[in-house]
Amino acid sequence: MMVQLTPLWTDWLIYALCVIIAVYIGYTRSKPHLLAPWRKVVRNPTAVASSVILLVFATIGLLDSIHFREALPQADNSGKTVYSAEIISAFDRLAKPLRDHVEKTYSAPLAVNLFAMESVEQADGRVARLFPRLKYAGGHLGKDIDQSTQDQWRLFTKGAISGALLWVLLGFMLNAALATHAKVRFSQMAQRLWRGQTELPWRTLLFTIGIVLWFGSIVWQLAPNYHLFGTDKVGLDVLYLTLKSIRTGLVIGILTTLVMLPFALLFGIMAGYFKGWIDDVIQYIYTVLNSIPSVLLIAAAVLMLQVYMDLNKDAFNSVVERADVRLLFLCLILGVTSWTGLCRLLRAETLKLREFDYVQAAHALGASHWKIMTRHIVPNVMHIVLITITLEFSSLVLAEAVLAYVGVGVDPSMHSWGNMINSARLELAREPMVWWPLAAAFVFMFVLVLAANLFADAVRDAFDPRVQ
Amino acid sequence: MAHLLEVSNLSTLIQSGTRKVRALDDVSFHIERGETFALLGESGCGKSMTALSVLRLLPTGGHVVSGSVRLDGQDLVSLPEVTMRSVRGARIAMIFQEPMTSLNPVLTVSQQISEVLVTHQQLANAELKQRQLSLLESVGIPDPARVLASYPHQLSGGMKQRIMIAIALACEPDLLIADEPTTALDVTIQAQVLRLLRNLQTKTGMGMLFITHDLGVVAEVAQRVAVMYAGEIVELATRDEFFQRPRHPYSQKLFDSLPRSSKRGEALAVISGSVPRLDQEFVGCRFAARCDQVMAVCHEQAPRWINGDGGSGVRCHLYAAEMAGQGKLGAILVPLSTAQTTSQGGAEVGPLLKVSDLKVHFPIRKGFWQRVVGHVKAVDGVSLSIAPGRTLALVGESGCGKTTVGKGLLQLLPVSAGSVQFSGEELTQMPPQALRTRRGKFQIIFQDPFSSLDPRMTVMEILEEGMHVLGINNAQRQDHIDRLLTEVGLSPESQFRYPHEFSGGQRQRIAIARALAVKPQLIVCDEPTSALDVSVQAQILNLLHSLQAAHQLSYLFITHNISVVEYLAHEVAVMYLGRIVERGPVESVLGSPKHPYTQALLSAVPLVEKVSGREIIRLQGEMPSPANPPSGCHFHPRCPQALPQCPQQYPDQSVFDAGHTVHCHLYPCNH
Numbered sequence A: 001m002m003v004q005l006t007p008l009w010t011d012w013l014i015y016a017l018c019v020i021i022a023v024y025i026g027y028t029r030s031k032p033h034l035l036a037p038w039r040k041v042v043r044n045p046t047a048v049a050s051s052v053i054l055l056v057f058a059t060i061g062l063l064d065s066i067h068f069r070e071a072l073p074q075a076d077n078s079g080k081t082v083y084s085a086e087i088i089s090a091f092d093r094l095a096k097p098l099r100d101h102v103e104k105t106y107s108a109p110l111a112v113n114l115f116a117m118e119s120v121e122q123a124d125g126r127v128a129r130l131f132p133r134l135k136y137a138g139g140h141l142g143k144d145i146d147q148s149t150q151d152q153w154r155l156f157t158k159g160a161i162s163g164a165l166l167w168v169l170l171g172f173m174l175n176a177a178l179a180t181h182a183k184v185r186f187s188q189m190a191q192r193l194w195r196g197q198t199e200l201p202w203r204t205l206l207f208t209i210g211i212v213l214w215f216g217s218i219v220w221q222l223a224p225n226y227h228l229f230g231t232d233k234v235g236l237d238v239l240y241l242t243l244k245s246i247r248t249g250l251v252i253g254i255l256t257t258l259v260m261l262p263f264a265l266l267f268g269i270m271a272g273y274f275k276g277w278i279d280d281v282i283q284y285i286y287t288v289l290n291s292i293p294s295v296l297l298i299a300a301a302v303l304m305l306q307v308y309m310d311l312n313k314d315a316f317n318s319v320v321e322r323a324d325v326r327l328l329f330l331c332l333i334l335g336v337t338s339w340t341g342l343c344r345l346l347r348a349e350t351l352k353l354r355e356f357d358y359v360q361a362a363h364a365l366g367a368s369h370w371k372i373m374t375r376h377i378v379p380n381v382m383h384i385v386l387i388t389i390t391l392e393f394s395s396l397v398l399a400e401a402v403l404a405y406v407g408v409g410v411d412p413s414m415h416s417w418g419n420m421i422n423s424a425r426l427e428l429a430r431e432p433m434v435w436w437p438l439a440a441a442f443v444f445m446f447v448l449v450l451a452a453n454l455f456a457d458a459v460r461d462a463f464d465p466r467v468q
Numbered sequence B: 001m002a003h004l005l006e007v008s009n010l011s012t013l014i015q016s017g018t019r020k021v022r023a024l025d026d027v028s029f030h031i032e033r034g035e036t037f038a039l040l041g042e043s044g045c046g047k048s049m050t051a052l053s054v055l056r057l058l059p060t061g062g063h064v065v066s067g068s069v070r071l072d073g074q075d076l077v078s079l080p081e082v083t084m085r086s087v088r089g090a091r092i093a094m095i096f097q098e099p100m101t102s103l104n105p106v107l108t109v110s111q112q113i114s115e116v117l118v119t120h121q122q123l124a125n126a127e128l129k130q131r132q133l134s135l136l137e138s139v140g141i142p143d144p145a146r147v148l149a150s151y152p153h154q155l156s157g158g159m160k161q162r163i164m165i166a167i168a169l170a171c172e173p174d175l176l177i178a179d180e181p182t183t184a185l186d187v188t189i190q191a192q193v194l195r196l197l198r199n200l201q202t203k204t205g206m207g208m209l210f211i212t213h214d215l216g217v218v219a220e221v222a223q224r225v226a227v228m229y230a231g232e233i234v235e236l237a238t239r240d241e242f243f244q245r246p247r248h249p250y251s252q253k254l255f256d257s258l259p260r261s262s263k264r265g266e267a268l269a270v271i272s273g274s275v276p277r278l279d280q281e282f283v284g285c286r287f288a289a290r291c292d293q294v295m296a297v298c299h300e301q302a303p304r305w306i307n308g309d310g311g312s313g314v315r316c317h318l319y320a321a322e323m324a325g326q327g328k329l330g331a332i333l334v335p336l337s338t339a340q341t342t343s344q345g346g347a348e349v350g351p352l353l354k355v356s357d358l359k360v361h362f363p364i365r366k367g368f369w370q371r372v373v374g375h376v377k378a379v380d381g382v383s384l385s386i387a388p389g390r391t392l393a394l395v396g397e398s399g400c401g402k403t404t405v406g407k408g409l410l411q412l413l414p415v416s417a418g419s420v421q422f423s424g425e426e427l428t429q430m431p432p433q434a435l436r437t438r439r440g441k442f443q444i445i446f447q448d449p450f451s452s453l454d455p456r457m458t459v460m461e462i463l464e465e466g467m468h469v470l471g472i473n474n475a476q477r478q479d480h481i482d483r484l485l486t487e488v489g490l491s492p493e494s495q496f497r498y499p500h501e502f503s504g505g506q507r508q509r510i511a512i513a514r515a516l517a518v519k520p521q522l523i524v525c526d527e528p529t530s531a532l533d534v535s536v537q538a539q540i541l542n543l544l545h546s547l548q549a550a551h552q553l554s555y556l557f558i559t560h561n562i563s564v565v566e567y568l569a570h571e572v573a574v575m576y577l578g579r580i581v582e583r584g585p586v587e588s589v590l591g592s593p594k595h596p597y598t599q600a601l602l603s604a605v606p607l608v609e610k611v612s613g614r615e616i617i618r619l620q621g622e623m624p625s626p627a628n629p630p631s632g633c634h635f636h637p638r639c640p641q642a643l644p645q646c647p648q649q650y651p652d653q654s655v656f657d658a659g660h661t662v663h664c665h666l667y668p669c670n671h
Helices: A009-029 A032-042 A045-063 A090-094 A096-100 A145-182 A186-195 A202-222 A238-274 A276-291 A294-311 A319-353 A357-364 A369-406 A417-429 A436-463 B047-055 B081-087 B109-121 B125-138 B144-148 B157-169 B187-204 B215-221 B239-244 B249-256 B296-300 B318-326 B402-409 B432-441 B459-470 B474-487 B492-496 B504-516 B534-551 B562-568 B586-591 B596-604
Strands: A003-005 A067-071 A083-089 A118-121 A127-130 B005-016 B019-031 B036-040 B062-071 B092-095 B175-179 B207-212 B224-229 B232-238 B353-366 B371-386 B391-395 B417-422 B442-445 B522-526 B554-559 B571-576 B579-585 B653-655 B661-663
Touching (some): A009 A032, A009 A045, A009 A319, A032 A045, A032 A436, A045 A090, A045 A202, A045 A238, A045 A436, A083 A090, A090 A096, A090 A238, A096 A238, A145 A186, A186 A202, A238 A276, A238 A319, A238 A436, A276 A319, A294 A319, A294 A369, A319 A369, A357 A369, A357 B504, A417 A436, B019 B047, B019 B062, B019 B207, B036 B047, B047 B062, B047 B175, B047 B207, B092 B157, B109 B125, B109 B144, B109 B157, B125 B144, B157 B187, B187 B215, B215 B239, B224 B249, B232 B249, B249 B534, B353 B402, B371 B402, B371 B554, B371 B571, B371 B579, B391 B402, B391 B562, B402 B442, B402 B554, B432 B442, B432 B459, B459 B474, B474 B492, B474 B504, B504 B534, B534 B562, B562 B586, B571 B596
Parallel strands (some): B036 B207, B175 B207, B391 B554, B391 B571, B442 B522, B522 B554
Antiparallel strands (some): A003 A067, A067 A083, A118 A127, B224 B232, B353 B417, B579 B661, B653 B661
């Protein structure tokens, strides 16, 4: 099918980030001293497990970052391809059933009827108060709708078994590959793998992938036919919403660090290296920035952008683009307010490093300030940067939720955990309670932040020179 | 009667993961009451481990495998931990090397002393106060009441070490373990502390286990000496016996590698290689790989402990045959090569470097507006000159500003006043760009080889840094790197490795290669050997010596080690509190020092050879702060020969023969 790629601003930045990561990996591979701490990371079972989870999230986020317009079916025979005005992502294509199955309003997880009673005019003309059938959930059952529970069990079992089979297959392949590599017999390798006697924590890797596969394949079976996590107020599938929110969370977490990094690196190292009035100026700047409540600053900035966008409606072609610009702007403003912490750390470290003899020796050799900063200071503070980035990530994901709750977060039309929580909070007071949007957002956010925190811990342990 | 401390066949193992380090292997010795027993050896030989094994304070994974430690006949190894705690501090006390880190910075001196008194003697209130005061008095601290209320950062290094000693002595221990107690101190302070320890010992009659790597200190304090090598005691002897005829080849080598004036112009004996790692199984003698009297049997069979007379002994195959034949242990001495002083042609050419009236003042800022309220006069009017191919040694205690002179003349620090002329060009007024192109001509080597190399760069990248300045292109660069590494005694393959893979001595070689890479004419050596062991120090000194001959290098050698000066320098300048007090040719200044400070400094240096009639001049107090130097002659508050005019006026320069000059009122101007 013909598509027209329409990358958004944040897409470009995500692609750039991927390139940077690829370059970093390539560079690291050639430097033993840079590789050593990462070797330590991959030997840590917790780090391996959490990085598998993070990778799953990242994959979904990346798929959701490939935006395009689909070609419309040709109405006339002019031969010209006309593209839809709607921008969708690769993930939207994959999750088409989820996206299209829009019900009328709330429905509970796995339900086949709406959550609220409605007056329905029946065939005989009487009006009855009842829970109407959902349009899509269990739609394939037709008249046998009372069989829905059995059907769900059937799909669940199918998913569970196929997931387990896939896992066993994968385990066999991994074991075979390891056995060939280590030049031992298959059974011997299997024994080692099972007892966790391998050098790298392959067992942990296999189990984590197993859990992911198992859940994934159950969802794969159930989701197209039922609303696994129910639907929200306007009938959107909550599972779809939470999955779409992954990209928002990742973008906020990653791009913000990307925005703050140049500030923190440049200012922090300059302040520590030059000292004197440069240090004073930079210190005053970040002390002032730190003393303004950041929520206030963010609210003001977002409102300014809102006004600008309202005045220049023509500059934005679609809702998606508008939302994307607002997301990017939020990242920028979050980055501007959050560089101070890292900056202070880097300043302190640079103050220490600049007195080191090797920096003095570089001076004595006639190296320029720029060269000393890039060749001697930056590589020696990189561990701090890495540790801070990984720790900051999870706090930023949480910050997004808080900001949305306050009402200055991402665009209301954009799917994000913050928006989900914000819109769900009113429904918590309802009787019976509508708990599922909140629960779904909570579970996904919790898993992501936990994985990120565990990974950050492992990274810090590996890079912290005091631990070694 | 039992010995005070008897250690017999002590073996200690430290296990970390799968690595087993045999830190101590079959160590036996004993200490009597009132005796000082010195443990001598290079770093990594197990000296500190011996002390920690005795106290049962081994690091995690460490445990005593076999042997016994008896204090007054009581076995400490089998004591339960609770009982052991009452032994530590009360019956055995310990002083550590670093007084800066052994005291807790957030507690007052009084709190830290009372800790041990309360624990072991349950003293309280007035009694406690009284005891604290008398303790501080006994370690020679003036104004003890004030010191009790102060925090460690308000005290100098020497004071802190005295307080550590006071804490150690608080419970009148039977045995004091001193782990390199003076290594971090200056020679004049070291002399004070050593004398204090000796006096205390005669007063209390305690035994002392003195751990050190410094042969000079051993000669000063010890009655008996044990030499440790790779976890074993290789020689045990009384002090006189040991210094007259060391028996073990390792001990002999230690003596030979000491720099001194009699060895000027010749290469120092070196012990090749380094101390072996202790996580291996040894077959044969542990020193065999580095020994130049090695025999076939040394590699195959571990030498037995051979007892000599008077409790002495040695662990070496050389003496096994002799023992069987004569039943008496004599020393087999390698003939020392005859001293020959090669007089280097001091052809009178213009000086390469001429520094006149150099001042480096650091402003002290206070208050919100950072107003300058005073200056730390780190360097206050220093003049010196160095001719091509010559070595000028700058001697002084820490804090006298010698490193600041070095960095100031290299323009690594902003110079407040004065001129620095390098081959006729004035450096202080030079614009930064012009200065940068000339930087290759003068280089610096630092004290600490662990902080002077960027840990994130390979050796090749480190060496290349300076070559960018020279503009050597890539093809030549590779060649140049290979040549440099060979020249400093490293293999060219090592250029692909990172600094942490090298030992201290090797790192210092890399630092020297980095300085040489830009073909300098002058190298400022800022205590390049003080962080190294004696045998490694000899290697580095030899290297510097041969490089000077090969490249006509000039050195400004900053050091506090007088024996290195005697060995290497042509001229010497003695600094005190930012000023040079005495300057001249090395023979004349060290041979007949004129300034009272130089005399005191030289007399405080512990000597290996016993010089009869050597009178040690004890300096009182410590160097004042350079922020607030005394009026007139800076030295007058401590000077034993101070005259009435000393506090009034800084003395002019008095000239003696052969360029020997002194700033002192004792020698009225004779020009």
